[in-house]
Amino acid sequence: MQSIKVYHAPSGQGPNPWKVVIVLEELGLPWEIVWIPYGEIKSEPYTSLNPNGRLPAMVDPNKNVTLWETGAIINYLVATYDKDLQLTYGDDRFEEKWLLQSWLMFQMSGQGPMFGQKIWFTHIHVEQNLQTAIDRYGNESKRIMGVVEGTLRKQRQKLGLAADDPVWLVGDKCTYADLAFVPWNTLLGSMFPDGSLDLAKEFPEYYRWHLNMTGRPGTKKVLEYREECIRSMSDTGAQVVSRQKDARQLPKYEKSVGVDNA
Known part of the structure; x- marks a missing residue:
């Protein structure tokens, strides 16, 4: 091949x-x-x-x-x-097979754009300290994480999982819908460089979910x-x-969340 x-x-x-x-x-x-x-x-x-x-x-x-x-x-x-x-899932788990599409589209329409705009206005936009935009996209990014957090919590309760058991967005295994969130998650340190996000404390299920994915051999x-x-x-x-009139500079590289940078 x-x-x-x-x-x-x-x-x-x-x-x-x-x-x-x-x-x-x-x-x-x-x-x-x-x-x-x-x-x-x-x-x-x-x-x-x-x-x-x-x-x-x-x-x-x-x-x-x-x-x-x-x-x-x-x-x-x-x-x-x-x-x-x-x-993914097959037709024997028909509802779950198609529910994965909702989460993939949510990643594309929600996480990617909101996280991206938070980085843009925090670091790159030519007008510095545009706090209203920084706050808006920071709040929206946290709202996105809250949607995932709530779903993972419900999944844990529904499946009767222990606190240290992996939990996924749909069904009982990691799927492409989960993995689609990983690359943007790694940028959370750059998104909130001022320490205004404590991921493990504010979104503990989200944090464990991300670490479970980054620990998979292929993803790692x-x-x-x-x-x-x-x-x-x-x-x-x-x-x-x-060369962009509306841009100032790229953000300083921050350690990727959940990745061994040694």
Whole structure:
């Protein structure tokens, strides 16, 4: 089987491509990252792969399929390659199979945009200390975490799990819907650099859930590779930000939540 290509930009801090890579690794599929400078993603030839000019795009040479948008890519990978139902459910658990889609869409429409805007206004926006925006997106980010927290708590009660047992968004196993949240979760240190979030205290189920995912061998392998890329690659994203009229600077790299950065 040929490697499935995932497009990303140096130095790899952008979270969305890692969502796809985690699913690939968890499914045991061969993958490779095609590194493309941020300055080239808004023009050809990349926009032939992703007309939105964002990251990632995926090229599967085994099926001659090119896709963009992480939700579409994850759905494709699971439908095409997860025949053993490692990260999903089958028609024998029909409701749970489709409930996973609600959580994947919630990650894409809720967690990603709200976390991203919190980082933007905290660190990057040209007008500094725009506190109303920082507060708004900080509150929305915490609301998103609260939705997950409440669901995990209900799942623990429903399944009669002990406090140290892993609990998941849907059913009784980790699925692609859970894993989709991991890369953005790792940025919580950058999102709340002032210590205004104590994740373990404010959202204990969410915190344990994230640690249970980052401890999985496949996910851990990907996140360790991500850390290596961030440490070793030059950040071309800084060059692009320096040319944007509404941007100031990229945030200082903070230790990824739940990842061994040693």
